[in-house]
Amino acid sequence: MSDKIWKVGIIGCGAISRNHIEAVQAIPGAEVSAVCDVDGAKASETAAKYGISSSFTSVDEILASGVDIVAVCTPHPTHETVVLAAAAAGVHVLCEKPIAIELDSAQRMIDACDTAGVQLGVLFQRRFWPAAQKMKKELVDGSLGQPIMGQCTVALYREHSYYTATPWRGTWAADGGGVLMTQAIHYIDLLCWLLGEPVEVFGYTNSFKHGDNIEVEDSAVATVRFESGALATISATTAAEPALGAQVQLMGTKGATMTILEFPEGTDGRLIVRSENNTVETTPSHPADLYPNADLSTINGALIPYHTAQIADFIDALNEDRPPLITGCDATRALKVLLGVYESAATHQPVSLI
Known part of the structure; x- marks a missing residue:
């Protein structure tokens, strides 16, 4: 030390x-x-x-x-x-x-x-969830086999005031994008961390709820192909009412499936499905006593333990003269995917990421 x-x-x-x-x-x-x-x-x-x-x-x-x-x-x-x-x-x-x-x-x-x-x-602090670490470990040790399918579903709620209260939010020039750039990027990062290098995307975007207040998208869907051959889908919106949280699912060649859910937004991502050898373990995904539409301060506050874990890793990396667990290069993968979705939505064509 x-x-x-x-x-x-x-x-x-x-x-x-x-x-x-x-x-x-x-x-x-x-x-x-x-x-x-x-x-x-x-x-x-x-x-x-x-x-x-x-x-x-x-x-x-x-x-x-x-x-x-x-x-x-x-x-x-x-x-x-x-x-x-x-x-x-x-x-x-x-x-x-x-x-x-x-x-x-x-x-x-x-x-x-x-x-x-x-x-x-x-900062991609959700990689430090215990459930995300477990999913990554099972990929690395071969328990899931080769990853072949992934799914990222982001169904979040934002009031119009979320955008109107801060002038730069919801603009291409100052925000760079909508739900993909600001919210879904966390879960796209998890998808890339688990599935590897993305090589092609095809997607659509729209603004169903917030179109009168923003220039960018409040909703998007996409398919992603990875270098390994694995495939994944992305569905993201800030127009959900009530919010249903964010979910990342992974399936491997051994038939095993793992699903993480973050609900309400900002709370620990919990492993809600773990299936293997014809058995399925589940935990309640949307407990009835939880308020779904958390405000931004509550969301950010709940994430502080995972900011702490990531920043502690960064300090350790400096002390140990090694790269941090999430580098600048790592962070470009999710950015590459979502920028590809924007291009695909504009051209109506698949977009190569290599």
Whole structure:
């Protein structure tokens, strides 16, 4: 174990910054030493709320303050500028998903961090669910056989106010996409983590509920073909009322099937189906006493333990001089898939990802 205390700076003091701050403050060997936001009052208020010693209004200031790591919690299209500045300053980076809204941008971020010799991790905290770890382990040890079929179903609820209260939400320029880019990307990442390299997609998008408030999609369906030959389907919406949660299912050549459900949104993904050798184990999927349409603050709060697990892995990776479990390269797979769906929806043709 290293005796070093890693100083972490938080860039962007919006809603998700709470997860990063509380996660770091729970990890031995790390501390939040500074926060930064273009809104100086928001930065000062966040620092005061969490007992953080310094607050800044510019990325250059926080990078010069002596931080070892920055957590990038800014709007999607700004990630590249912040990450490139951090790399140039020799500061390690944990970036919120999506890594970027364009693949070229993501690659520039990866290349800059590689050249600077700093680590780049991207937040996909749902990989740290015990159920997701179990599913991955059974793939690796061969219990499921070769994965052949996958399914990702995301049926979430958002009020119109979710988009209208924040001007940049729901725009192509500032959000980069809708349900695929902002919500379903987590489960697409799980699908790629389990099934491997995606090579082709075909998809459709629409906006059924929020079309008067957003430019982007609130609903999408797609098929994905993987390098191994495995096939998967994606269905995603923020127009579900009530929300039915998010589900990732995997089937292998040995006839075994595993299904994880996150319901309500933000809670632990639970293994609700495990079938093998003509036996099926199930757990209740939608208990009657749970409120389905959780608000964003509740969703984010419930995910803090998994932010903590991922950030702890990032700190361990630095201490052990190894890559984190989720790298910038890992994060491009889900981005590649969803950008392919957008292209396919526009051209009405399958899109090659290689």
